[in-house]
Amino acid sequence: MNYKSILFEVFRSMRANLLRTTLTMIGIVIGIGAVVAIMSTADSVTATVSSELEKTGLNRIAIGRRFNGGTIRILDDSTIHFLKSLSIAGVKDYQGSISVDSQVRDYMTGEAARIYLSGATESTMDNLNLKMLVGRGVITEEENQSQAKVVLVNGTLVKKFFHSDPEAAINQIIKIAGASFKIVGVYQADPFSRNANGIVPLQTLMTQPFDSNGYSQIEAVLDPNADASSVREQLLAAMLKKGGFTDEDKANFYISNPRQELNTFKQFMLAASVVIALIAAISLVVGGVGVMNIMLVTISERTKEIGLMRSLGAKKRDIVKQFLLESVSLTIVGGVIGVGLGILVAYATISIINVFDSMPDFIFTISFPGIGISLLVSVFIGLIFGAYPATRASKLSPVEALRRE
Known part of the structure; x- marks a missing residue:
């Protein structure tokens, strides 16, 4: 099987179980959204403080x-x-x-x-x-x-x-x-x-x-x-x-x-935002467990399909690729939605702060490093928590799989 046909099967499966797919991605969306929101808000605060200090000398x-x-x-x-x-x-x-x-x-x-x-x-x-x-x-x-x-x-x-x-x-x-x-x-x-x-x-x-x-x-x-x-x-x-x-x-x-005080402040904000983001990222582990659970359910439901694919010449690595891609696709889509949600939350937070007259106008800044890291983490979550279900699917005997109802 080539990657094009594998991807087609992946998205066909996701569309066929849209509600299940959505519920599975919620943990990933919340985790990625929280990380991006925290990192972007912290970058906005840092940019604002830097700007204000530069103005005052x-x-x-x-x-x-x-x-x-x-x-x-x-x-x-x-x-x-x-x-x-x-x-x-x-x-x-x-x-x-x-x-x-x-x-x-x-x-x-x-x-x-x-x-x-x-x-x-x-x-x-x-x-x-x-x-x-x-x-x-x-x-x-x-x-x-x-x-x-x-x-x-x-x-x-x-x-x-x-x-x-x-x-x-x-x-x-x-x-x-x-x-x-x-x-x-x-x-x-x-x-x-x-x-x-x-x-x-x-x-x-x-x-x-x-x-x-x-x-x-x-x-x-x-x-x-x-x-x-x-x-x-x-x-x-x-x-x-x-x-x-x-x-x-x-x-x-x-x-x-x-200038040294500003650099110290930047280092503190970076360290604080990373620590808080790591705490928020705990929900990604929960989301990953959800992905693994739903993949195991999917494999159980598609046992005959797996047996048919194996009997038609699909190799074990083809089965692993398909289910790994399905797992990673779930987490990537959830990650992209989470990034959008995180940016909206950060923007809303900065907008609310800017309502107060006693505060300076905060500079809204999107944390692109935070977004990049979040998307990479979502890929790794998909690979790590999808590895066991994919391997398990590849080890199914074609004969036994076709016999199951």
Whole structure:
């Protein structure tokens, strides 16, 4: 028998028992669908986080103080001058920033909430990559020099104080740490961004009521092709040299490498999605057992047919090929349907997430490696769980098979 005639017999048998075929494939469909949905959703999350981090600056390395009672000197303009004097290759500039945790209170109702403020200048506002909802997204140099009491807030605070109406928040007065600030802009909250939920002029944070003692961190702005790991090591050595610290004193400050952190996140997401997908793939084993069971039933029902094929000259390997192809065809068709189902589930999941205003727009990504692996697994499931029934069918005696009713 040639493969064309074998395939014809396979699909004829599948069509003749359509309900049985459908029920047999359910386990495969669910297993493959779950794996593809999980892998595609994980890839979508990874792509979104990568995109958001790239917008907020993978070309930056932050040097910050740890508030653990350490002896690290205050980060100030002298620190920036010292770092600039080193002329580290790959670093374009150094920028200081201040962040404080404070309390915000509605001027009219007195309702209070916590606010995490970040100081900014006109030159550093572009680096924040804010998605403005209403108002302006800049802190002018004049406001910075005059230590103006103006603030940009995110949608989370607007939701609490202004019933989710950004327009209503513009030019309103709120109290932060007891001082009155005018809202001049509202930007979209982004859980993947390192931005604070309130932004004020940098110099304002150095005055009453904040009196920030130096910078919270200093950011090294890198060239696009800079070796971030090498720059980080040089900055670490420089900070130890400046403070006169030993290696044991490294705990007093941190030097972050966003690109390395992103790679770590990608590795974590890949490992997590693989583990979860493997758990979901348990249903494939259940589906494979179902395939083997139904193939044994099919062989029992087609005993005479097998005996007739053998008596007409079909060899044992022809019988094995036919029933293996039938088994693999079941799992492949189930796998293809499962892939389609998994993509739909992943798309629906990302679409539901995108409904929420507090979340960034997730990038829907199809996991093609996940699809390829899933289809290969479906083939192996068909081969493994179809091997025993196919071998059993090939061992039937033609004479005994023809005698059976």
